[in-house]
Amino acid sequence: MADGVRRTWDGLAIADEHPYGSSVVVRRRRGDHLEYLLLHRNANGPDYEGDWAWTSPAGARQPGEAVYPGVLRELAEEAGLTALAPWAVDLSARWCVFAVDVEPATSIDLVDPEHDRYEWLSSEECLRRVLPPSIAAAQISRTLTIPSMEVSFRRMAHDDLPAVVGWQQAPHARRWFHGDGITLEDARGRYGPRIDGAAPVRMWVVQMDGIDAGYLQDYIVGDQDDYAVRIGEPDAVGFDYVIGDPALVGRGLGTRMVWTFLRDIVATHYRAAPRFVASPDHRNVASLRALAKCGFTQGLWIDAPTPLGEPPVAEIVCTFDRRHWLG
Numbered sequence: 001m002a003d004g005v006r007r008t009w010d011g012l013a014i015a016d017e018h019p020y021g022s023s024v025v026v027r028r029r030r031g032d033h034l035e036y037l038l039l040h041r042n043a044n045g046p047d048y049e050g051d052w053a054w055t056s057p058a059g060a061r062q063p064g065e066a067v068y069p070g071v072l073r074e075l076a077e078e079a080g081l082t083a084l085a086p087w088a089v090d091l092s093a094r095w096c097v098f099a100v101d102v103e104p105a106t107s108i109d110l111v112d113p114e115h116d117r118y119e120w121l122s123s124e125e126c127l128r129r130v131l132p133p134s135i136a137a138a139q140i141s142r143t144l145t146i147p148s149m150e151v152s153f154r155r156m157a158h159d160d161l162p163a164v165v166g167w168q169q170a171p172h173a174r175r176w177f178h179g180d181g182i183t184l185e186d187a188r189g190r191y192g193p194r195i196d197g198a199a200p201v202r203m204w205v206v207q208m209d210g211i212d213a214g215y216l217q218d219y220i221v222g223d224q225d226d227y228a229v230r231i232g233e234p235d236a237v238g239f240d241y242v243i244g245d246p247a248l249v250g251r252g253l254g255t256r257m258v259w260t261f262l263r264d265i266v267a268t269h270y271r272a273a274p275r276f277v278a279s280p281d282h283r284n285v286a287s288l289r290a291l292a293k294c295g296f297t298q299g300l301w302i303d304a305p306t307p308l309g310e311p312p313v314a315e316i317v318c319t320f321d322r323r324h325w326l327g
Helices: 069-081 125-129 133-139 160-168 185-195 225-231 253-271 284-291 322-326
Strands: 020-029 033-041 059-060 087-090 096-100 115-121 151-155 204-208 211-220 237-243 274-280 296-304 313-321
Touching: 020 253, 033 069, 059 069, 069 096, 069 204, 087 284, 096 133, 096 185, 115 125, 115 253, 125 133, 125 237, 151 296, 160 185, 160 211, 160 237, 160 296, 185 204, 204 237, 225 296, 253 322, 274 322, 284 313, 313 322
Parallel strands: 020 096, 237 274
Antiparallel strands: 020 033, 020 059, 033 115, 087 096, 151 204, 204 211, 211 237, 274 313, 296 313
């Protein structure tokens, strides 16, 4: 650092802003359990088993490099893995954690000279080998409860509205949607024009392994006059979301769903949008945490519309910088 620039082991400059780099937990299914890919660093010789000897694929972010392209670059350079779509596990710290599931027969190629071998190991063995323990906790432990599921999206249809009503009335979601009073007729009046394309909001059903599990919507903020004035981001894309199945809540799937939706649906359709925004109720800790783990930053507190007679509610505007994270 004689020139004041942080550098990698081979002399490459490291970004001087959050995040400095990322790890990618690579998993594959073997029978009824998951195995994890670990790489062995050769810096201290082939027999070294101490701190940083074994890690998931990981690497520093280069100056000016967007986070996600850097993740894909490191996967290719360290393990020869390409054409994959890692999802966010936690992007809120200075070093990000992503994860990706691969097919059992996926081959590994140690392209760069930093590693001398690799192994596929159980989670228990990974937690023993990855040192210091804080790194094992950050890289492996955070992914243990995230199911190995395919997350996909389809456009909502009128036949989905009974499920939407049920999802909004689920115990974990009711207070955020005022779901006690919603009826199927309410849902038809509110969401029918969006489904038909008569309103500038797109509606989606999220599927987990092909099973309907919740819904999302996206829209240009400038098309929502009141909201655009309140947050001052007319060029941004806003979105809302809920996992409706209570069995899937609290397992890391909310973060995965949001990240995948932004990467595969929102970013590909709204190519000129500089930012994506969501504004959960300030009391909705789970939703705020999921957004933080996807790289959102909290900003304005705004008043939210509430039914007559109910106390005022604040929402926190959370913003995702598209260029910084996705390029």
